Amino acid sequence: MIQNLSEHQREDLLEALAQGGQKVTPQREVVYAVLLAKRDHPTVDEVFQRARESMPGLSLATVYNCLETFVGCGLVRQVNHERESTRYCPNLAPHAHFRDESTGRVHDIELPAHVLSTLRSILPNGFETDSIEISFHGHTKNSRTHTSN
Amino acid sequence: MIQNLSEHQREDLLEALAQGGQKVTPQREVVYAVLLAKRDHPTVDEVFQRARESMPGLSLATVYNCLETFVGCGLVRQVNHERESTRYCPNLAPHAHFRDESTGRVHDIELPAHVLSTLRSILPNGFETDSIEISFHGHTKNSRTHTSN
DNA sequence: CTGAGGTTTTGAATCATTCTAAACACCCAC
DNA sequence: GTGGGTGTTTAGAATGATTCAAAACCTCAG
Ligand SMILES: [Mn+2]
Ligand SMILES: [Mn+2]
Ligand SMILES: [Zn+2]
Ligand SMILES: [Zn+2]
Numbered sequence A, B: 001m002i003q004n005l006s007e008h009q010r011e012d013l014l015e016a017l018a019q020g021g022q023k024v025t026p027q028r029e030v031v032y033a034v035l036l037a038k039r040d041h042p043t044v045d046e047v048f049q050r051a052r053e054s055m056p057g058l059s060l061a062t063v064y065n066c067l068e069t070f071v072g073c074g075l076v077r078q079v080n081h082e083r084e085s086t087r088y089c090p091n092l093a094p095h096a097h098f099r100d101e102s103t104g105r106v107h108d109i110e111l112p113a114h115v116l117s118t119l120r121s122i123l124p125n126g127f128e129t130d131s132i133e134i135s136f137h138g139h140t141k142n143s144r145t146h147t148s149n
Numbered sequence C: 001c002t003g004a005g006g007t008t009t010t011g012a013a014t015c016a017t018t019c020t021a022a023a024c025a026c027c028c029a030c
Numbered sequence D: 001g002t003g004g005g006t007g008t009t010t011a012g013a014a015t016g017a018t019t020c021a022a023a024a025c026c027t028c029a030g
Helices: A007-018 A026-037 A044-054 A060-072 A113-121 B007-018 B026-037 B044-054 B060-072 B113-120
Strands: A077-079 A087-089 A095-100 A106-110 A127-140 B077-079 B087-089 B095-100 B106-110 B127-140
Touching (some): A007 A026, A026 A060, A044 A060, A060 A087, A106 A127, B007 B026, B026 B044, B060 B087, B106 B127, B113 B127
Parallel strands (some): A095 A127, B095 B127
Antiparallel strands (some): A077 A087, A095 A106, A127 B127, B077 B087
């Protein structure tokens, strides 16, 4: 069962939505809470399953709608890996993703500022970036129990 | 109309396929030739259209099959951008991709070895990478006519 | 010849995502 | 309070890239 949003989190949600003239709704609260509760980069369907436990009437279409809205207002990032279902991530700090091919899990990898600028530096003149996506793909050696949240 | 493969290119194809007990076929030659002819990261459908000009009976499924085979034997890379159709790239040198959101074009960005190692260095212990994908997304300022091939 | 194995072809199936249209909810003006 | 207007949610249909299944094809070794 999903925890309610903290005052602070609700504030973030409100603020992010407000700048596009959009409102906080019970559905959006639940979906956002699901993302914050377990930062394991769930798919739309996983978000749907988890959210339904708190709000049984919730529809899949609404989960799609909410997530799209969040991405639109910069509250959440989309994470794509090859041709798999899109996953969602509420971590706003600059980071890369590591996809463990044996477990299927996706881990956040912190991205230091100097790495980002090194990356930008490889672009020839005339290329103006608005986003960079970095994804690693591999295995994790044991010891990596890493219970993310 | 697609040029035939050069001796050298045919050799690469033969060799790559051989290591998996697979053979050169007319369809595979045409599909590979299409990729080499215009390195603009075509989608399956674009490859299909272009290949059909040289080989009218060719089927879409075969194009899927050939491309999967090439990816399997490391002759070609798959390029994914967000949720769009998969694109294919015969450039085997380490490189990143830049997706120009106004034209939809995908450009290769050379990836110096030191950048690659900087990237690898951000992985915590226990993470073993077998591939890294880097994609930029943005616009290109004019002057960038850059007729790739 | 003949059979085995890999390849190609067609058409159907899958499945994540998007679209459509109708029901809702909330807010403001009257 | 009543009637709209506007954004939101819902169920279900539609889409579209990709995958699958099965039959026809080829090639080559025996
Ligand atoms: Mn691998
Ligand atoms: Mn953009
Ligand atoms: Zn993340
Ligand atoms: Zn490329």
